[in-house]
Amino acid sequence: MQYIQPVNELTNAESVIVGVDVGGTKIAAGIVDAHGQVIGQVMTATDTQDPERTLHSIASAVRECIETAGIAPARVRAVGLGIPGMVDPERGVCLLSVNLNWQNVAVRSWLEQELNLPCVIDNDVCAATLGESIYGAGRGARNMVYLSLGTGIAARAIMNGQLYRGAHGMAGEVGHLVVMPDGPLCRCGACGCLEALAAGPALALSAQTAIAAGQETQLKSYLQRQGTLRSEDVFAAAADNDGLALRILRQAGKHIAYGIYLLAMTFDPQIIVIGGGLTMVPSPLLIEMRARAEYLLAQSSTSRTMFSAETLCISSMGRDCAIIGAAALVARSNGQHTREKQ
C-alpha cells in the first residue's frame, strides 16, 4: 500500500502500530508492539449518526490512545482498522456496513488526512484472521482457517500463505450456510442459517422464546430486570447450571461444529482457530462444539487424515483479538510478515 514507507531496522524496533476495532456500538483503539502485544488501549462509544461523525469518533480514539500511552506520534508507523462489513482494502473504501450505517465511505483517505498517518483498512474478520496468522495460534501455518463467533458468524482462510478472499470477497461465509432448512429466519433472508441458530443474538432469542413458551429458567429474572436478554446472560446462567441455558449453548455448539466440519473438509487447513465474543469464557458451547466436530471428522478415513485434536484451537487473544488483527493489516502490508507479502 502506497502510503506505508519502508522503516529502517532501528526505527522499526521502536515503532508501534495503532489497531482499531470499529464496532457498531464501540470503538477500541490500541497500541500494538512488534510482537503483537497490546500495550495500551482506549474505548469510546461509536457515533453512527452519520459517517463523518463516526470517522471523527475513530480519529479521536486514535489520538487519545496515542496520547494516553505517551507515545511520540513519530513512533506510530500506521493505523490499521478492522471494519464490520464489505471493504475494498485496495481503494481503502468501506462498501457497505450495516452496523455502522456506512455505504461507500472513503475511510482511508479521510483518516489519513485527519490523522496525518498512513492507514490500512479491511473487513474485521479478515483482520482477525491475519492477526491469528501473524501473531497468534496460526503462526507458521501456510493454511489456516479463522472462525469468528460473535454477533455474526464468519470464517476466513489463509491459503498457500495468503489471505484468501474469493471472487466476491465472501469466501468462508459459513454464517449464512443453511444448516436447518426449517430453522429460524436469518437477517440475510434465508431460514436456518448457522448465524440464525448459533450467533450471539440467536442464543438470547432462543432463551426469550423458551421463556415465552413457559420454560422455567433463572433467565426469566434477567429478562424481567433488563427487559431483554443478551448472549452474556445465557453464558452467565449456564455457568450457574441453569438447564435451559445449558441446552441452548450445547445446541449452538453442535451447529457450529457442523460449520467447522465443512471448513475442514473444504479448506483442509493445518489449524482452525476459533475466536470472537462467544469464545471469551470456557463454556458448554465450546465443549460441545469440540466434541461434535471431533465426532464428525472421525467418521471417515479421509477426514481422519486431515484432522486431529490439535487442529482445532481457541484463540488466546481474548478481547484484544480485533485490535491485534487491525494491527496485523499494517504488519502484513509492510512485509513485516513475509509469508503474507502479496
Add this chain to the structure above:
Amino acid sequence: MQYIQPVNELTNAESVIVGVDVGGTKIAAGIVDAHGQVIGQVMTATDTQDPERTLHSIASAVRECIETAGIAPARVRAVGLGIPGMVDPERGVCLLSVNLNWQNVAVRSWLEQELNLPCVIDNDVCAATLGESIYGAGRGARNMVYLSLGTGIAARAIMNGQLYRGAHGMAGEVGHLVVMPDGPLCRCGACGCLEALAAGPALALSAQTAIAAGQETQLKSYLQRQGTLRSEDVFAAAADNDGLALRILRQAGKHIAYGIYLLAMTFDPQIIVIGGGLTMVPSPLLIEMRARAEYLLAQSSTSRTMFSAETLCISSMGRDCAIIGAAALVARSNGQHTREKQ
C-alpha cells in the same frame, strides 16, 4: 520441476505434450497441442498385477501414442500423468492409489528413465482442475472450483491463481462429506458420504437394491443379461424414460447440488466447472443438480451475491478432460500459463 528444460519460441510453437490418464481399468495417452486440443490418442487396459507391470503399460501407451501420431520424439516436450490417488508431485511419487494397487511408487523417476522424457505427475482431479483452468471453462478465472463426478467424487480449487492443495493435499474432498448420516456405507468407513450416495457405483447399487426389493424397471433385464449393473445402464434407462432410473439420477443430482452449495459458500469461486464420467451426456442428474444448486444458493442475500446461473458450468472437454488435465501439469510446470507459476 527440474527435469523440464526451457523451450525456445520456435520449438515451443511446434512442441506437443503427452497427457496420460492412468485409470484403474484403462490407460489413455494422448498428444495435446499448445491450445489444449487432443490431436491423437491410444487406449490400453491397465495391468495392475504389480506396480512395475502398470508402469510398463503406461510406458507402452506413451510410446504407441507418439508413434501412431507420427510425431518425432524430439517434438515431445514432456509427459504429464494424472493418477487416481495421493500423489507427491514434488518428489514424483504416488503415495497411495487403491485403484492402481500402488503404495509409494516412484513413478516419475521410473518413467523418465524408461521413456527418456521429462515427466510430471499429480493427482487426477488436480490435473483436471488445472486443465479446466488453463484450457477450459475456467480460463482467466483467478478463483475456480472443479468438481469431478465419476467413480469417485472430489473437487479441487484454483485460488488466487494457484492450485490449492490444503495442508494434507485433501482440500475439496467433498466426496467424503457426510450428507445423510443414516445413508449407505462408504468405502471410507463413514455412512452417507456424498460419494456413497451419488458417484457412479452408488447409482448402479441403488438400482440393484431397488430391483432386489421388487421394483419394476427395465434395468432388471440389463441385470439379468449382464449379471451386474453399471452407472451407464442407469443413464441409458433414464434416457428411455424408465421411472426408477429417473428417480435415482434426480436424487443423485440433488445430493451433488448440496456439495456444490458448500463449495460455493466456502471457496466463493468465480466459476464452478463440473466434469467426469457422470457429465458426459445431458441427463436428469445434471438438470436436477443445477436446479437444486440454484435453489439453495438463492436462499440468502449473501449467497445470491456470490452466485449466478453462469457460475455453474459443465466441462466441454468430455472424455478428453483427463488427458488434457495431465498435459496441463506440464504446461503449468513450464510456466506456459503464467497464472499458474508457483
